[in-house]
Amino acid sequence: xxxxxxxxxxxxxxxxxxxxxxxxxxxxxxxxxxxxxxxxxxxxxxxxxxxxxxxxxxxxxxxxxxxxxxxxxxxxxxxxxxxxxxxxxxxxxxxxxxxxxxxxxxxxxx
Amino acid sequence: xxxxxxxxxxxxxxxxxxxxxxxxxxxxxxxxxxxxxxxxxxxxxxxxxxxxxxxxxxxxxxxxxxxxxxxxxxxxxxxxxxxxxxxxxxxxxxxxxxxxxxxxxxxxxxxxxx
Numbered sequence: 001x002x003x004x005x006x007x008x009x010x011x012x013x014x015x016x017x018x019x020x021x022x023x024x025x026x027x028x029x030x031x032x033x034x035x036x037x038x039x040x041x042x043x044x045x046x047x048x049x050x051x052x053x054x055x056x057x058x059x060x061x062x063x064x065x066x067x068x069x070x071x072x073x074x075x076x077x078x079x080x081x082x083x084x085x086x087x088x089x090x091x092x093x094x095x096x097x098x099x100x101x102x103x104x105x106x107x108x109x110x
Numbered sequence: 111x112x113x114x115x116x117x118x119x120x121x122x123x124x125x126x127x128x129x130x131x132x133x134x135x136x137x138x139x140x141x142x143x144x145x146x147x148x149x150x151x152x153x154x155x156x157x158x159x160x161x162x163x164x165x166x167x168x169x170x171x172x173x174x175x176x177x178x179x180x181x182x183x184x185x186x187x188x189x190x191x192x193x194x195x196x197x198x199x200x201x202x203x204x205x206x207x208x209x210x211x212x213x214x215x216x217x218x219x220x221x222x223x224x
Binding site for chain 1: 112114152153154155158166200202209210212213214215216217218
């Protein structure tokens with residue numbers, strides 16, 4: 001299964017935008033890019049996913065590079081509740097499972 | 111509240127005990143999953159069920175025995191566990207298994223094996 005690379009941690013201030021990067025240089029044409037997050041002492045929570053076009057929902061935006069070798073999860077205004085570990089995961093047709101890596105730990109300061 | 115509930119939330123058991131973890135989803139989904147999250151390690155997929163049929167067993171030891179009586183319920187039966195099995199056990203569900211489906215996770219059961 002294709003791999004993703006994320007920074008171990010990032011910091012942000014409350015009410016500022018946050019851009020969480022993910023590199024996936026070996027992505028195949030049919031891989032979907034999924035983002036989940038895990039708040040402390042909770043199960044993972046679905047955030048957003050996409051294939052080629054940028055995607056928006058009530059939680060976040062997903063910007064996908066034209067060559068699809070990288071993507072960025074955008075939180076438009078970080079809140080303290082957004083402090084979590086964010087996982088970028090590729091899901092393909094043959095390996096239809098979520099394979100979690102170590103993710104990016106986002107710290108949000110008041 | 112994700113629509114996936116797990117009981118119990120915490121469990122302490124001895125190595126000779128038998129216990130079961132329960133998961134229920136109220137989302138009308140067809141696929142259900144068991145994951146294990148040990149301290150300082152990524153989530154590991156254990157089992158996958160689709161329409162009550164097991165479609166994935168990720169080389170899980172036989173002391174973990176899953177059961178899926180219907181699409182809404184999933185159990186994990188535990189017996190003769192080891193201390194290294196102490197972890198957070200997470201259940202998830204999805205509408206289908208395809209790559210375009212997102213998974214919804216329960217809050218997990220924190221298991222301690224003494």
